[in-house]
Amino acid sequence: MPTFEPVLLARINKPDSHKLETYQRDGGYEALKKALDMSPADVTNLVKDSGLRGRGGAGFPTGLKWTFLPKDHPGPIYLCINADESEPGTFNNRILMEQDPHQLIEGIAIACHAIRSKSAYLYLRYEYGRSYRVLDAAIKECYAAGILGKNIFGKGFDLDIVLHRGAAAYICGEETGLIESLEGKRAWPRIKPPFPAIEGLFRKPTIVNNVETLCCVTHIVSRGKEWFRSIGVQPDPNNPRDPGSLGPKLYTVAGHVNNPCCVEVPLGITARELIDNHAGGVWKGRKAKAVVPGGISMGFLSASELDTPLDFNGPGKAGCLGLGTAAVVVVDDQTSMVDVLYNCCRFFAHESCGQCTPCREGTNWMTRILERIRSGQGEMRDLDLLTEVAGSMGIIPGTTICGLSDGAAWPVKNAIQKFRGDFEEYIRNGKKSVTPYPVGAH
Template sequence: MAKFEPVLLARWGKPNSQSLETYRADGGYEAFKKALAMPPDDVINVVKDSGLRGRGGAGFPTGVKWTFLPKNHPGPIYLAINGDESEPGTFNNRILMEEDPHQVLEGICISCHAIKSSAAYIYLRYEFGRSYRVLKKAIEELYAAGLIGKNIQGTGFNLDIYLHRGAGAYICGEETGLIESLEGKRAWPRIKPPFPAIEGLFRKPTIVNNIETMACVTQILKRGSDWFKSIGVPPDPNIPRDAGSYGPKLYCLSGHVNKPGCYEAPLGITSRQLIDEYGGGVLNGRKVKAVVPGGISMGFLSADELDIPLDFNGPGKAGCLGLGTAAVVVVDDSTSIVDVLFNCARFFSHESCGQCTPCREGTAWMRKILERIRNGQGELRDLDLLLEVSGSIGIIPGTTICGLSDGAAWPVKNAVKKFRGEFEEFIKSGKKLVRECELAVAGAH
């Protein structure tokens, strides 16, 4: 693979990389000054032209989302930044916040100018104690330097940035659940429409973006949209609605690999490249059984699908929900897929907010069925039952308000279809073992 020079992680590991002083010495906040000299609509057009798609999971074009705000709105308009990062296997946002917070904050400043917002809220996962302390100090530095606050750089632009610590719930990764939590309420996702861009935080127009997305905004204003589009994958001409997969991406690599970590690479790298060239191969020299391409809600790639590109279209061609957060989890051939799927189902059953009956009950039943199989009491018909339940919940079949149940269903659909033989063998051997135990107990009496 051609040599790729990290951009988003370029300052990771530098001495005192969190400080405003070292960030400005590396050219920090020049992109913000450049943006302040531009009309807000021109900044939006630069981000639109770059093809930047949101890095939080859905992959919606960022600049296009900004244009959904009502024209000539008297305000206030809010920017909410999702720093909750609850998808299992994901830790790229935490690294950006803790190692290079000003790159993120500069993106927030640029974005607020673009959408004419005077207030930004960073919704931060409560468990991220270090992230909170680092961001808090960085924001204080910005106020002291006059880079946020009133009449920034004499331009008349005002901006306040607030840190809000959430209580640690997966559902707060959904933008309207996040907004409800920000308002001090139970994080139940809202029915849409209206979408947040029309009626969001405090019932005012709101844009919700991701931490990594903000870092990309900084680099786009600094280097230009043409630079951004020179990295990644252009639109697929066979998919009319494809917006392309441009720019660098932070891939989280964990599981059974020799060198787990967060790696920056162009969008479109394959799982095989990521495991072999970045992760140092599979742990203990074993083989891959399955790979999660972007957090467990995306489903699984089989060992035969490791050359699928990890861009916004690639995983979908292999029956996965999408790229998600690009949290790649490797499962080796010594691991039971039954155990892996049970852990996935248990997680989503616990994290369902319970507002929608199909999700509340469906996630619980998938967990119970898999628990029964895992305990050696499963029936072969349970596999079809799992497919029936997983196919009946979520936004895609139109039964729930948000996509948590789609994310809960996808690994089940995926694993049962791709590894059905292993599930059937597990059920058969489990029943045989249970029967032998029953006979042994009967014989003892």
């Protein structure tokens, strides 16, 4: 792969990178001034034409999402920033917020101008104490400098940012669950439609974007759509529905590697390249048995699938749910997939909000079946039972309101399909696990 110069992470190792003074010295908030000289429609079209897709997991085209807002709505219109980052193995948003918060604030302001919003709510994961302190200080700096508040840069643009600490629930990564939590209610996802762009926060039109997505917006306005489109994987000319996987992406690599890290590279790098070239290879001289491509809800790549491109299409072709948050987790060849899958199921059973019966009961039953297998009392039919339960829950089969249960079911279906021999051997030998909390326990 040609040498790539980081953009999103360009400033993180500079002294005082989190301060307004150093950010402005590096050209910070010039993109916002440029955007404020453009009409909201022009900014929206710029982002739409850049091909930016949401970095939070679903990969939906960002500019297209902004166009879903009602035309000529009298307001208010809200922007919600998803900084909950609860997907296990994911820590790219935390680095952006703690090391370069003004990059995010500038992206928020540009997005608010584009969607004609005067209020933004930054929903932050509660455990991110340092992120809260850094963001709070950065927002106060902006108010003091006139970058937030009334008549920003004398352009007649008003914006307030509210920093809100969530209660640390995985379900708050779902747009409407986040909105319900912001409104002070239990974070139960809403039935859709209406979608948030029509009726969201406080029943007003709302856009929900991820932290990394909004940081990309800053650079698209600054550098142009052609720059952004020159990076990553171009759209398939034979598939008019493929928008491509364009732009830089932050990948985190954790688990059984020598150098857990967060790296910025063009979309489309392979899992093997990430592990060998950036994470120092698999630890202890071992080999990879399985690799999570983007958070445990995406499922697993087998050792023979490590050359899969990690773009928005690649993992799906290898039987995974998608790219997700691009949080790569490596499992070495001496780790039991039974333990790994049990840990996944235990997490989702704990994080299910309980609103939908298939998710509430299904995640619990999958966990209990795996507990039985790990206790040495498993039967071969348990594998088919696990697959049956997993196949009966989620948006994909049409049984739940949100996609948490799809994320809970996918690693089960995926692991049993690709590593069935491991499970059968485990059951055949009546093996009892001695690892109550396998690697990656949340």
